[in-house]
Amino acid sequence: MTTQVRKVWVADKAGTFANLKQEKEELPPPPPEHIRIKVKFIGLNYADIFLILGLYSAVPEGKLTPGFEYSGIVESVGDGISEDWIGKRVYGAARFGSYATYINVPIVYVREIPKDWTDKQACAFIVQTLTVYYALEELGRFKPNNNVLVHSAAGGCGLAALSILSKKSAKVVGTVGTLSKLDFLNQKYGENPNFTFILREPAKDFESRAKRALLKIDQEDLFDIVLDSVMGDWFWPNYNLLKKEGKLVLYGSASFTPTGNLHPVWNVIQWIKLGWKYIWRPKIDPMQIVKDNKSLSGFNLIHLYEREEWLNQIFGKLQTLELEPPSNIHEFSFDQAIEALTYLKSGKSIGKIVLSVQH
Numbered sequence: 001m002t003t004q005v006r007k008v009w010v011a012d013k014a015g016t017f018a019n020l021k022q023e024k025e026e027l028p029p030p031p032p033e034h035i036r037i038k039v040k041f042i043g044l045n046y047a048d049i050f051l052i053l054g055l056y057s058a059v060p061e062g063k064l065t066p067g068f069e070y071s072g073i074v075e076s077v078g079d080g081i082s083e084d085w086i087g088k089r090v091y092g093a094a095r096f097g098s099y100a101t102y103i104n105v106p107i108v109y110v111r112e113i114p115k116d117w118t119d120k121q122a123c124a125f126i127v128q129t130l131t132v133y134y135a136l137e138e139l140g141r142f143k144p145n146n147n148v149l150v151h152s153a154a155g156g157c158g159l160a161a162l163s164i165l166s167k168k169s170a171k172v173v174g175t176v177g178t179l180s181k182l183d184f185l186n187q188k189y190g191e192n193p194n195f196t197f198i199l200r201e202p203a204k205d206f207e208s209r210a211k212r213a214l215l216k217i218d219q220e221d222l223f224d225i226v227l228d229s230v231m232g233d234w235f236w237p238n239y240n241l242l243k244k245e246g247k248l249v250l251y252g253s254a255s256f257t258p259t260g261n262l263h264p265v266w267n268v269i270q271w272i273k274l275g276w277k278y279i280w281r282p283k284i285d286p287m288q289i290v291k292d293n294k295s296l297s298g299f300n301l302i303h304l305y306e307r308e309e310w311l312n313q314i315f316g317k318l319q320t321l322e323l324e325p326p327s328n329i330h331e332f333s334f335d336q337a338i339e340a341l342t343y344l345k346s347g348k349s350i351g352k353i354v355l356s357v358q359h
């Protein structure tokens with residue numbers, strides 16, 4: 001086994017996308033129980049943005065390569081792994097580091113790509129689908145006929161949630177930030193009488209608009225589960241829209257995304273705006289939760305990464321749903337990582353964004 005020269009995106013400090021630089025380096029042979037993957041596709045996640053801007057608490061110190069997922073071909077194997085793996089098409093999740101042309105990853109996180117799925121589809125599937133499955137099933141305790149509110153329904157996680165919920169008898173209100181996304185969802189799910197979609201803005205009358213949306217799908221009661229990846233001004237409407245015993249699952253804070261970069265000197269105004277939002281972020285009295293008989297839970301998948309056996313179990317349950325592979329995938333080249341991240345940060349993207357690697 002030899003070392004492999006690879007291209008890799010590295011940020012030596014947080015703050016702006018401009019800190020992300022492409023480097024060439026030597027990747028050592030895969031250690032025991034690891035495989036080396038010739039990467040074909042890299043999935044982008046919204047957390048990549050927070051990570052590069054320095055707003056992601058789970059980031060290790062020092063130089064960092066973003067990237068939580070990949071698909072590709074097994075190029076070599078470390079000790080303890082059968083050589084039968086070599087040449088197989090695989091995909092998986094990483095704890096950072098997949099923005100690279102070759103990666104060494106522990107075998108426990110790798111799966112073979114289903115025969116009828118492309119490498120691109122496989123790469124677009126894993127993190128967002130696991131996230132919303134965990135939110136709905138493990139924390140939301142989803143039951144048939146539940147009313148579910150899905151924010152950012154046209155995004156990567158949002159479409160993954162709709163894909164799961166369309167396999168179950170769920171009544172769904174989805175929110176989006178733009179009219180073009182509303183059109184997209186109405187076209188995609190227009191035939192489904194259990195799904196309806198509304199604009200998220202403005203927050204001030206969101207509650208009443210969400211209630212009207214429920215009536216449109218014949219639901220007079222409120223929500224059993226709210227999937228909240230936006231927070232900010234939508235926190236209290238989300239909470240108020242829960243019925244008794246309803247569950248608010250918090251897993252993202254996209255409304256805190258700064259409009260510009262976060263250069264420590266040149267973007268003082270951005271920092272002040274962000275600080276203001278942070279100071280005035282919603283806070284809740286635990287006594288009120290008891291009185292209202294509602295639950296709040298939050299998670300970050302990264303903290304579940306160490307529990308690989310359990311994650312694999314969740315993945316197994318997910319497979320029984322026989323979901324369609326993701327179909328709305330926007331492709332950029334490996335060299336266009338910054339353009340791709342800028343597009344994701346714009347809030348205009350629909351579905352999943354991936355980087356394709358040409359070898």
Ligand SMILES: NC(=O)c1ccc[n+]([C@@H]2O[C@H](COP(=O)([O-])OP(=O)(O)OC[C@H]3O[C@@H](n4cnc5c(N)ncnc54)[C@H](OP(=O)(O)O)[C@@H]3O)[C@@H](O)[C@H]2O)c1
Pocket residue numbers: 044045046047127128131151152153154155156157158175176177178181200229230251252253254255256257299300301302344345346347348349351352
């Ligand atoms: N906790 C976890 O383990 C975990 C794992 C994966 C993802 N997440 C979270 O889930 C959410 C969705 O992730 P994703 O990767 O699938 O991204 P995405 O939904 O494809 O893109 C993010 C979406 O956030 C919405 N948004 C709301 N306010 C925004 C703002 N101020 N600026 C830009 N966009 C804004 C936009 O959609 P609309 O305007 O249409 O709503 C945007 O398209 C993110 O908040 C992410 O951090 C959490």
